[in-house]
Amino acid sequence: MSVDLATVKRVARLARIAVSEEEANRMVGELNGILGFVEQLSEVNVDGVEAMTSVTPMDMKKRTDVVNDGNKAEDVVANAPITDHNFFLVPKVVE
Amino acid sequence: MSELTSLTIAEARRKLRAKEITATELTEAYISAIDAANAHLNAYIKVTPDLARLMAKNSDERIAAGKAGDLEGIPLGIKDLFATVGVHTQACSHILDGFEPRYESTVTRNLWDDGAVMLGKLNMDEFAMGSSNETSHYGAVINPWRAAGSNQQLVPGGSSGGSAAAVAAHLCAGATATDTGGSIRQPAAFTGTVGIKPTYGRCSRWGTVAFASSLDQAGPIARDVRDAAILLKSMASVDAKDTTSVDLPVPDYEAAIGQSLKGMKIGIPNEYRVDGMPEEIESIWQQGIAWLKDAGAEIVNISLPHTKYALPAYYIVAPAEASSNLARYDGVRYGLRVDGKDIVDMYEKTRAAGFGQEVKRRIMIGTYVLSAGYYDAYYLRAQKVRTLIKRDFELAFDAGVDAILTPATPSSAFGVADEDLASDPVKMYLNDIFTVTVNMAGLPGIAVPAGLDHKGLPLGLQLIGKAFDEETLFKTAHVIEQAAGKFTAAKWW
Numbered sequence: 370m371s372v373d374l375a376t377v378k379r380v381a382r383l384a385r386i387a388v389s390e391e392e393a394n395r396m397v398g399e400l401n402g403i404l405g406f407v408e409q410l411s412e413v414n415v416d417g418v419e420a421m422t423s424v425t426p427m428d429m430k431k432r433t434d435v436v437n438d439g440n441k442a443e444d445v446v447a448n449a450p451i452t453d454h455n456f457f458l459v460p461k462v463v464e
Numbered sequence: 465m466s467e468l469t470s471l472t473i474a475e476a477r478r479k480l481r482a483k484e485i486t487a488t489e490l491t492e493a494y495i496s497a498i499d500a501a502n503a504h505l506n507a508y509i510k511v512t513p514d515l516a517r518l519m520a521k522n523s524d525e526r527i528a529a530g531k532a533g534d535l536e537g538i539p540l541g542i543k544d545l546f547a548t549v550g551v552h553t554q555a556c557s558h559i560l561d562g563f564e565p566r567y568e569s570t571v572t573r574n575l576w577d578d579g580a581v582m583l584g585k586l587n588m589d590e591f592a593m594g595s596s597n598e599t600s601h602y603g604a605v606i607n608p609w610r611a612a613g614s615n616q617q618l619v620p621g622g623s624s625g626g627s628a629a630a631v632a633a634h635l636c637a638g639a640t641a642t643d644t645g646g647s648i649r650q651p652a653a654f655t656g657t658v659g660i661k662p663t664y665g666r667c668s669r670w671g672t673v674a675f676a677s678s679l680d681q682a683g684p685i686a687r688d689v690r691d692a693a694i695l696l697k698s699m700a701s702v703d704a705k706d707t708t709s710v711d712l713p714v715p716d717y718e719a720a721i722g723q724s725l726k727g728m729k730i731g732i733p734n735e736y737r738v739d740g741m742p743e744e745i746e747s748i749w750q751q752g753i754a755w756l757k758d759a760g761a762e763i764v765n766i767s768l769p770h771t772k773y774a775l776p777a778y779y780i781v782a783p784a785e786a787s788s789n790l791a792r793y794d795g796v797r798y799g800l801r802v803d804g805k806d807i808v809d810m811y812e813k814t815r816a817a818g819f820g821q822e823v824k825r826r827i828m829i830g831t832y833v834l835s836a837g838y839y840d841a842y843y844l845r846a847q848k849v850r851t852l853i854k855r856d857f858e859l860a861f862d863a864g865v866d867a868i869l870t871p872a873t874p875s876s877a878f879g880v881a882d883e884d885l886a887s888d889p890v891k892m893y894l895n896d897i898f899t900v901t902v903n904m905a906g907l908p909g910i911a912v913p914a915g916l917d918h919k920g921l922p923l924g925l926q927l928i929g930k931a932f933d934e935e936t937l938f939k940t941a942h943v944i945e946q947a948a949g950k951f952t953a954a955k956w957w
Contacts, residue, residue: 370841372832384787384831385794385808386824387816396828399889403829406890407776407842413849420847421854423708424678424906425665425931430707444566450801457796460807 370408371401468493469634473538473691476637480527480537487523487537490637491516491581494539498583498635504957507630509544509602510552511584519581526579535698536579541636543627544585545592546572546682547671551582555673556600557590559793559818561800569671570703571640571682578698583636587626590820591790592647592675595895597625598880599822607655607877608633608953612920615956618877621651621895627685628655632953638686638695642672644679645778646873646899649911652685653872653924656913656951658692658941659685661899663931664906665710667696668703676785677708679778679903688950689912689942693717696934712932720935721942726760728940731865735771736898738874744917745871752869752914752925755947756940766865768856773849774901779893780833780846781904786823787830793818825889854905861930867940870898872911872924898926908934912941914948922951 372380377396381388388396442455451458468490471479479485495513502508516539523537547553547565554560568576576582589599596619597605607620608629620629624641628651631639641648643661652659660683667682674680684695697717703709732753737746757763795801795814802817804810819827833842860868874897878885885892902909908931911924925944929937 370838376832377828380828380832380835382812383835384827385791385811385815386819386827387809387812396825399825400828400832402888402890403779403825404832406893407779407846410773410776410780410845410849413770413773413845413852415845415848415852418848418851420844421850422847424850424854424904425663425708425710427665427708427710430704430709430711432704441566446797447566448563448798450795450799459796460804460810462807 371404372397469497471637472687473637473694476538481532483527487520487527487581488517490537491520491539494583494636501633501635501957505606505608505629505633505635506603507587507605507626507633507635508541508584509556509587509626512551512582515551516581516583523579523581533577533579534694535575537581538579538637539581539583540575541583541586541627541630541639542572543624543640543642544588545642545673546640547673548572548582548585552585553673554601555591556588556602557818557820557823558601559800559815560798561818563798567671570668570701570705571672571699574698574701575640580698586630586639589623589625590823591673591786592623592642592644593786593822593826594622595646595650595892596885597622597651599820601820604880605629606880608957609655609877609921610956617880619654619880621654621877623647624651624685628652628657628659631655631657631685631687633957638684638691640682640699641685642680642682643903644675644782645903646896648683648685649899649909649924649926650873650895652911653922654877656922656953657685657687658689658910658912659683660692660696660910660934660937661902661908662696662700662934663908665708666700666932666934668701668706668709670703670705674789676782677789678785679782689938689945690718690721692910693721693938710932715935717935717938720939723939724760725756725940725943728761728866729864730756730761730763731766731860731868732763733766733768733771733868733870735768736870738897741874744923745874748914748923748925749869749871752944755944756869759943764865766860766868768860768901770849770852770856771901774853774904775893775897777846777849777853778900778904779829780842781850783826783830784834784843785830787827787834790823790827850904853901857905857907867936868928870926870928872898872926874898876917876919876921876923902928907931908937910937910941912944913951914944916951
């Protein structure tokens with residue numbers, strides 16, 4: 370499988386990365402190079418093989434359902450570019 | 465002062481406890497060494513001398529009070545991927561511009577609890593994506609090693625290139641690093657240092673900036689095998705904050721060093737010979753086999769038939785996980801923000817300005833292979849191939865093999881801004897061909913220096929072990945180290 374310019378632009382939109390026409394054109398070649406490289410996986414017989422979901426066989430740890438952390442609103446917003454009264458500020462999203 | 469920075473962690477530990485030196489003297493020696501070298505090597509992207517002096521002073525007080533921890537007063541460098549309270553943590557990316565966490569990663573917390581001193585944050589490939597440390601927002605790291613009779617700048621490998629260069633140039637006693645496809649072992653091999661990627665689940669990932677969550681593991685880069693064992697014992701822990709942290713006690717890895725190899729079976733996989741691999745790599749491998757045989761190990765040929773599929777499967781799994789993990793960088797909660805005409809425009813402009821080319825490339829691949837209609841053909845198939853790669857190792861270990869010996873890398877360190885590699889991303893990816901299988905199978909792997917090539921540059925061997933059997937790797941790597949000797953870069957900076 371390979372990608373064309375329209376696909377690259379669509380994927381960039383999905384990934385929320387603005388790309389210039391020049392960048393998109395360059396990426397067509399780069400992504401096709403990588404996709405061509407991974408194409409060799411199609412020669413492996415994977416019939417009846419289970420897909421890996423956990424590399425180490427283990428049960429997911431579960432903690433007790435109690436509040437053991439919190440009240441850190443100031444820490445949470447400390448690194449945000451724009452805040453007001455411990456809220457993140459973003460451009461208007463609802464008209 | 466310079467003799468203080470030449471001490472290994474084990475030697476410094478003894479002298480500190482015997483009160484022959486102080487943590488403050490040791491720390492000052494490293495700060496001076498960094499001051500003199502960093503403009504040339506670019507290993508540190510943030511030096512924290514005031515914090516280091518304070519931590520060293522506290523260490524001296526604890527030593528005086530007879531309360532020294534396992535790493536008391538030992539100055540370390542920390543890869544920029546680990547969250548450190550109030551100190552630059554950006555995964556060497558522009559998108560985390562100005563980020564100073566309010567929390568500490570579990571791995572660094574463990575080190576400070578044992579008394580270690582932080583010298584600063586180390587350069588790395590952006591978000592740990594790279595094999596040459598050239599994708600960093602802060603510029604390339606320069607390898608302390610140069611080819612004999614040449615002043616060409618060489619890369620230290622990546623992504624933990626700052627860690628490897630700082631350890632090799634004696635700008636820290638040891639360093640933290642991380643390994644998703646070879647990012648500890650390949651730079652260790654390029655700089656004549658020792659690096660171990662432990663079993664997946666051995667070190668907590670909490671507070672470590674995520675790249676590919678099912679592959680990422682922290683580990684140390686050190687000057688010798690014993691130092692790597694000392695550091696890993698401190699870094700590893702059982703952590704309730706990471707659901708993939710395994711509930712197994714951390715062994716005293718240092719105790720494994722010096723144990724006999726008699727009765728051990730070492731597997732040699734035929735598939736770790738690739739086209740165009742220099743003859744010197746094959747001969748250092750044969751040399752390693754001879755050393756282990758001399759030490760009493762039995763050598764057996766094994767087959768790991770799915771080896772060649774590990775790298776292509778990795779370049780589906782890792783970008784897929786990365787595209788998901790890096791979705792959080794949106795210009796809202798931390799780091800860089802570029803304003804736009806609406807919220808989507810802001811996201812797109814922020815991410816376009818904040819991510820470098822290699823990171824964008826991988827996010828794009830990951831987004832594509834996870835997009836509607838392609839998931840089964842790419843991601844699901846890659847995860848099935850991963851099961852087969854892991855099964856290859858299981859069959860070898862079930863047949864009685866204790867550890868597997870391979871070359872660490874298909875070449876020695878290459879030049880900075882290599883045009884051939886820059887023009888073709890896949891060529892750069894091939895650097896990890898011998899290391900990436902280990903991440904895909906979740907196993908531990910150690911890179912240990914084994915000799916120098918005809919250019920006078922270090923070459924490393926890799927040992928791969930059973931899950932949670934790091935002790936066998938330390939024991940076996942130490943035998944190679946004893947036979948090969950240690951290698952130190954000639955100082956030019």
